[in-house]
Amino acid sequence: MCGIVGIIGKENAADILLQGLEKLEYRGYDSAGIYVTDGQGENHLIKSQGRIADLQKKITGELTGTIGIGHTRWATHGRPSERNAHPHTSENGRFTLVHNGVIENFEEIKQEFLQNNSLGGETDTEIVVHLIAHFSKTAENTKTAFKQALKVIKGSYAFALIDNQEPEIIYVAKNKSPLLIGLGEGFNVICSDAMAMLQETNHFVEIADGELVIVEKENIQIEDQKGNLIFRESYEAQLDLNDIEKGTYPYYMSKEIDEQPSVMRRILEQYTDEQDQIHVEASVVAEAAECDRIYIIACGTSYHAGWAGKRLLEDLAGTPVEVHLSSEFSYNMPLLSEKPLFLFLSQSGETADSRQVLVKVNALGYPSLTLTNVPGSTLSREAKHTLLLHAGPEIAVASTKAYTAQIAVLAVLAAAVGAKKQNPAASVFDLTAELSLTAAAMETIVDEKMMISQLVESFLSDTRNAFYIGRGMDYFVSMEAALKLKEISYIQAEGFAAGELKHGTIALIEEGTPVIGIITEEATAAHTRGNLKEVESRGAKTLRIVSESLAGKQDQLIIPTVHPLLTPLVSVVPTQLIAYFATLHRGYDVDKPRNLAKSVTVE
Ligand code: F6R
Numbered sequence: 001m002c003g004i005v006g007i008i009g010k011e012n013a014a015d016i017l018l019q020g021l022e023k024l025e026y027r028g029y030d031s032a033g034i035y036v037t038d039g040q041g042e043n044h045l046i047k048s049q050g051r052i053a054d055l056q057k058k059i060t061g062e063l064t065g066t067i068g069i070g071h072t073r074w075a076t077h078g079r080p081s082e083r084n085a086h087p088h089t090s091e092n093g094r095f096t097l098v099h100n101g102v103i104e105n106f107e108e109i110k111q112e113f114l115q116n117n118s119l120g121g122e123t124d125t126e127i128v129v130h131l132i133a134h135f136s137k138t139a140e141n142t143k144t145a146f147k148q149a150l151k152v153i154k155g156s157y158a159f160a161l162i163d164n165q166e167p168e169i170i171y172v173a174k175n176k177s178p179l180l181i182g183l184g185e186g187f188n189v190i191c192s193d194a195m196a197m198l199q200e201t202n203h204f205v206e207i208a209d210g211e212l213v214i215v216e217k218e219n220i221q222i223e224d225q226k227g228n229l230i231f232r233e234s235y236e237a238q239l240d241l242n243d244i245e246k247g248t249y250p251y252y253m254s255k256e257i258d259e260q261p262s263v264m265r266r267i268l269e270q271y272t273d274e275q276d277q278i279h280v281e282a283s284v285v286a287e288a289a290e291c292d293r294i295y296i297i298a299c300g301t302s303y304h305a306g307w308a309g310k311r312l313l314e315d316l317a318g319t320p321v322e323v324h325l326s327s328e329f330s331y332n333m334p335l336l337s338e339k340p341l342f343l344f345l346s347q348s349g350e351t352a353d354s355r356q357v358l359v360k361v362n363a364l365g366y367p368s369l370t371l372t373n374v375p376g377s378t379l380s381r382e383a384k385h386t387l388l389l390h391a392g393p394e395i396a397v398a399s400t401k402a403y404t405a406q407i408a409v410l411a412v413l414a415a416a417v418g419a420k421k422q423n424p425a426a427s428v429f430d431l432t433a434e435l436s437l438t439a440a441a442m443e444t445i446v447d448e449k450m451m452i453s454q455l456v457e458s459f460l461s462d463t464r465n466a467f468y469i470g471r472g473m474d475y476f477v478s479m480e481a482a483l484k485l486k487e488i489s490y491i492q493a494e495g496f497a498a499g500e501l502k503h504g505t506i507a508l509i510e511e512g513t514p515v516i517g518i519i520t521e522e523a524t525a526a527h528t529r530g531n532l533k534e535v536e537s538r539g540a541k542t543l544r545i546v547s548e549s550l551a552g553k554q555d556q557l558i559i560p561t562v563h564p565l566l567t568p569l570v571s572v573v574p575t576q577l578i579a580y581f582a583t584l585h586r587g588y589d590v591d592k593p594r595n596l597a598k599s600v601t602v603e
Helices: 013-027 052-058 106-113 124-136 142-152 252-258 260-270 282-290 300-317 326-332 352-364 378-382 401-420 431-447 449-459 473-489 498-503 522-537 564-586
Strands: 003-008 031-037 043-049 067-073 095-103 155-163 170-175 180-183 188-191 203-206 212-215 220-223 293-298 321-325 340-346 368-372 385-388 465-470 492-497 514-519 541-547 557-559
Touching: 003 013, 003 095, 003 155, 003 170, 013 031, 013 052, 013 067, 013 188, 031 052, 031 095, 043 052, 067 095, 067 155, 095 124, 106 124, 124 142, 124 155, 142 155, 142 170, 142 212, 252 260, 252 564, 260 401, 260 431, 260 564, 282 368, 282 385, 282 401, 293 300, 293 326, 293 352, 300 321, 300 340, 300 401, 300 473, 300 564, 321 326, 326 352, 340 352, 352 368, 352 378, 368 378, 368 401, 385 401, 401 431, 401 564, 431 449, 431 557, 431 564, 449 541, 449 564, 465 473, 465 498, 465 522, 473 492, 473 514, 473 564, 492 498, 498 522, 514 522, 514 564, 522 541, 541 564, 557 564
Parallel strands: 293 321, 293 340, 340 368, 368 385, 465 492, 465 514, 514 541, 541 557
Antiparallel strands: 003 067, 003 188, 031 043, 031 067, 095 155, 155 170, 170 212, 180 188, 180 203, 212 220
């Protein structure tokens, strides 16, 4: 959420910033800006409402400068506008700043320190640059002024600051929001995500919360809150530029849907030993086998994956599981069991709602495990254990391959814990074989995507609302299917437990309301079919996604039958394609839906 880039020590700073911002656009895309200086008094501040492409259009001449910072915004305080876009400058133009996060006490800061400033914008960030300028009047240097400001500020932040009087430094600080330093030869960069600067370097240094970093072209200096110097090794980013390009695909979402079968195979490769047996780090399995209850904590799509994970862990590992929304958990914490294990599901590993639960869990001294796609992410660093999803970078805002990767890795964990606990259900479940079959089944659906496109064109044309219904695993997938449809096509969609409709919601069914039923479980198939009949009798038009073994002539979307514990991996694929094509047919941007951003780093 919001992306930051910075560069010091390269001739074409503006180009590098713009390229970096394009890579970070998934983090927010309502406005953007860059600031570049040559250190000799030639300074350029260019901002624009809209996308990076809109910002690029505003740049007509050459922007000379070897140092600069840039920002792509997802508005929290203040509507998207050029005025509210970052970078922000102090009144005298000396300081320029970009920010990712939320300053919680900005009103108090304004009252206490900035009564005499004229503040034109509506953002919390603007307050910070004025506060630094305010302290600089009495502080011995900019570092001290920056530190004084950091002491006053409450909230989450990643800051990059340039002082025109010291144009050989970018000052950087972070708390809760992600920020990395990239190391080059004769230059250094900063970025919210390594992929933004991969073209320049693949060596990065992490910054911990509360640290301040002085970034110069040949050197970086990290200080903790007490002013102690910190020496930290760099690491090599395991990212390939090809993984973050769209290739021949029109949208990342389409590429990422197609990648799912290979992600399943990669997960098997990563989590099997030489004898093709499921293998998970012993300490993780031991921790999960010893706990008396697993609390899955997640948001959005990851939360939906958690429900499928509950079934897997309870069936295969025999451990009770509760699934909770991160944003609700801390404030409605249930009575905990005696030996809980907290399992954080997060594609990005940066989600603020989940992180605030992890901070509490750590403070209470309970063990935690993060399943994430991003090695080195905050939730990974701060949890006791990590299991990686190995899905490759997910760039489309709507999550697809991370959802299926989460369920697959949860299956791996459940199988490994079940084996350790000698749970009979685990001993008769051959995950390696079943997941391979599942990958092939996903491939079959992906290959038939044009048929789904045609189906969607008539089925979802012009509608303002739609329902997905199912029972058990099919209900869990219905929730995810509805989220996917609404977030990108803007069709108001609800994922409903099929049996629950008649208890109230059926009142919303009218002539032509689209209702999609998911039917993959033998035990519930007849009931869900009955529920579809009930809505048809009230005018709904229905579409059935049905496993081959349960399918009848009238069913429109037949999907291969796989092991009952793995059906979400297959049944979700047509629903992802339905959302994708409904959005294409409506002419919206599939990868960058309105109001959203990937990696939600504010609570
Ligand atoms: C929807 C989507 C979101 C995320 C949610 C959690 O397509 O992507 O609902 O699943 O914001 O994000 P992570 O998994 O990064 O914690």
